[in-house]
Amino acid sequence: MARVVLFELNSQDPEKAAAFYSSVFDWKIAEPHWDYREVTTGSDTKPGIHGGIALGPSDYPHGTRVVIEVDSLDDTLAKAVESGAKIVRDKMEFDEFYLAYLADPVGLGIGLIQYK
Known part of the structure; x- marks a missing residue:
């Protein structure tokens, strides 16, 4: 069975998106790598998944995607x-x-x- 392992938030202003999610939800946002910022949403001892905030490409400039392993x-x-x-x-x-x-x-x- 395949499982959702992370989410991706695509934005044309990832810096602004990172500031929002960090401020509102206290998520830890890593420095960008390949225009992608890893997101830690909480402790690994609680249910949930981590994700990332990316500069949305032209074929998917805004939106949320789940990533399935x-x-x-x-x-x-x-x-x-x-x-x-x-x-x-x-x-x-x-x-x-x-x-x-x-x-x-x-x-x-x-x-x-x-x-x-």
Whole structure:
């Protein structure tokens, strides 16, 4: 079973968004890396997930996406497309994981992550 492991908040003004969430919810916001700020929302001893605030790309300038961990990004992408999803950003490689973005059949944006 795949599980939601983080969220992404996309904004055209990530600095302003980071200041808001830090001030209102006391979230810890890391310095930007690749125009992405890691967000810690609380203690790992309580239920919940962490996330990030990113400079929203042109294909998804504003909004929230959940990121779902999968065992095989390639297999999940194929199954998602077969089930009506559209790939927005194909498989990308980072130091510790692979990442892809898609829109489900009703247009909701989601991310898929496979840790190495």
